[in-house]
Amino acid sequence: MGMKKINLQVKVTYTVSMECEVTDDIMKALECMQEEFPSGMYDDHTLDCSEDSSKAFEWLGDKCKENDAYSWSFEIEDLTEE
Numbered sequence: 001m002g003m004k005k006i007n008l009q010v011k012v013t014y015t016v017s018m019e020c021e022v023t024d025d026i027m028k029a030l031e032c033m034q035e036e037f038p039s040g041m042y043d044d045h046t047l048d049c050s051e052d053s054s055k056a057f058e059w060l061g062d063k064c065k066e067n068d069a070y071s072w073s074f075e076i077e078d079l080t081e082e
Contacts, residue, residue: 004081004082005081005082006079006080006081006082007078007079007080007082008076008078008079009076009077009078009079010074010075010076010077011074011075011077012072012073012074013072013073013074013075014066014069014071014073015069015070015071015072016063016064016065016068016069016070017070018063018064018068020063022059025055026055026056026059029055029056029059030056030059030060032048032049032056033056033057035049036048036049
């Protein structure tokens with residue numbers, strides 16, 4: 001069986017579900033995030049409707065861990081043979 005050298009970029013997505021309590025500020029930031037970025041927010045995005053655009057992103061980063069995931073998906077963004 002032969003080997004090939006490749007360049008590979010993969011987008012990994014996992015889904016986490018939780019029940020929790022949040023402050024009013026975090027709730028507003030999460031609602032803003034959902035409204036402005038329904039397909040997902042990245043760390044270089046900013047929210048227009050929130051005074052602190054990083055609150056929702058930071059809070060989710062603290063609460064959503066890979067070990068909590070109940071489903072995963074993989075999307076190959078780039079695959080080229082060298």
